[in-house]
Amino acid sequence: MKKYILILLAALPFMAVAQVKTVPFDVIRNQLNSGMPLPAEESFNMKGILPAQVRLVQLDIHRGRQRKEPDFSYHWKAPFDFKVEEYEIYVAEPLRSNKRYTFTFSYYKPASTDDLRELRDALYQNLSSYLHANYQVSRSGFSSLNPRRTVMNNLDQIVVSATNRYEHFIAMDFPGFSDIVRQKIEQLEKVRMRDARFNVFGGRKNIDSVRVAYAQQQIEELINMVKAETDQYLSRDMLALADRREITEFETERLPSYLPVNVGFGGAYFSGNFENLDYGSAPYVGVSIPLGNRTFKRYLGNASISTGIMLLNMQNASGETVSGPLIERPIYAALGYKFLNFFRFQAGATITSVQSLGGTERINVYPFVGLSFEFDLNIRLNNQR
Numbered sequence: 001m002k003k004y005i006l007i008l009l010a011a012l013p014f015m016a017v018a019q020v021k022t023v024p025f026d027v028i029r030n031q032l033n034s035g036m037p038l039p040a041e042e043s044f045n046m047k048g049i050l051p052a053q054v055r056l057v058q059l060d061i062h063r064g065r066q067r068k069e070p071d072f073s074y075h076w077k078a079p080f081d082f083k084v085e086e087y088e089i090y091v092a093e094p095l096r097s098n099k100r101y102t103f104t105f106s107y108y109k110p111a112s113t114d115d116l117r118e119l120r121d122a123l124y125q126n127l128s129s130y131l132h133a134n135y136q137v138s139r140s141g142f143s144s145l146n147p148r149r150t151v152m153n154n155l156d157q158i159v160v161s162a163t164n165r166y167e168h169f170i171a172m173d174f175p176g177f178s179d180i181v182r183q184k185i186e187q188l189e190k191v192r193m194r195d196a197r198f199n200v201f202g203g204r205k206n207i208d209s210v211r212v213a214y215a216q217q218q219i220e221e222l223i224n225m226v227k228a229e230t231d232q233y234l235s236r237d238m239l240a241l242a243d244r245r246e247i248t249e250f251e252t253e254r255l256p257s258y259l260p261v262n263v264g265f266g267g268a269y270f271s272g273n274f275e276n277l278d279y280g281s282a283p284y285v286g287v288s289i290p291l292g293n294r295t296f297k298r299y300l301g302n303a304s305i306s307t308g309i310m311l312l313n314m315q316n317a318s319g320e321t322v323s324g325p326l327i328e329r330p331i332y333a334a335l336g337y338k339f340l341n342f343f344r345f346q347a348g349a350t351i352t353s354v355q356s357l358g359g360t361e362r363i364n365v366y367p368f369v370g371l372s373f374e375f376d377l378n379i380r381l382n383n384q385r
Helices: 002-010 113-134 148-162 179-190 209-233 298-302
Strands: 021-026 044-049 056-063 072-077 086-091 100-110 135-138 141-144 166-168 238-251 258-271 278-290 303-310 331-339 343-355 361-378
Touching: 056 086, 072 086, 113 135, 113 148, 113 209, 141 179, 148 179, 148 209, 179 209, 258 303, 258 331, 258 343, 278 298, 278 331, 278 361, 298 303, 298 331, 303 343, 331 361
Parallel strands: 021 044
Antiparallel strands: 044 086, 056 072, 056 100, 100 238, 135 141, 166 238, 258 278, 258 361, 278 303, 303 331, 331 343, 343 361
């Protein structure tokens, strides 16, 4: 048995490093890969001409039609202080065979001074309006129309929504407003007033103007804190969305189907212990059915259900010939696991038969283990993977 294992190990071929394919995107024609299907079940590079002034390219990939959130998202950022005319994005997540995907290319260029001014003014107005509308003043103090956590979340969402057409060159997301703002909101809720209910900016004439001014001051302090933290996020390196191109439901290539074939050497345990072991061994051939696609599910893709036949009959310790039912060769069924790309270890059971002296056939099931060399047989089924 050791002899056969050494032969299998010596048959391990040299592994070649595959070259990563390049898929061109023609932004002028809005054409992907010259109209040809995309590579499937392998990583590839997405390459295109870089429009003038563009510093960031974002690629969003959706399975099927475009949805709110992409399945995969990639970014290309222009190198610092270098002039380039092309971009190249490495698509690390393989696409499935014979499936359709939607690709969205977003191009960002440096935001102008006017862009940032308009963005800042709009944010200031929205944040201020929300805080003014959320708080009212009564004799007992300030009251909020929403819980403190909701107010914080709404303030964050105002900033995120207003900047959805902008990106930071250093890829910085808005972190949310700080605990200082949270503490100011908490402090505002503890302020006590003695006057009847009135809106902060619609104070009645019979209300003491000093207290109205005090209420306005408390709100303005909170608004100024929110503005200051917003300014920290709206830095000069922000990029504005210049253009967006979309390729809808573009198909991938149809890969052929393969059936893994195993040729190896295995053994069956008949009885006994280490001191008096009764077993048989023989070469075998069989097929394996993977439990998953190895490209997307590594461990399930390596695991399999295997079956096949022994090429030779075995002998037990009593000298009896151990064959199999029907085809007169032992049949095995096992769970297998592939390793080193070319070998599969299998463990399961083998069905055998022995002809007794009286002419009757005894059918038995014994434990089975085997090690095989595996290669793929192209069966070219007309199906989708």
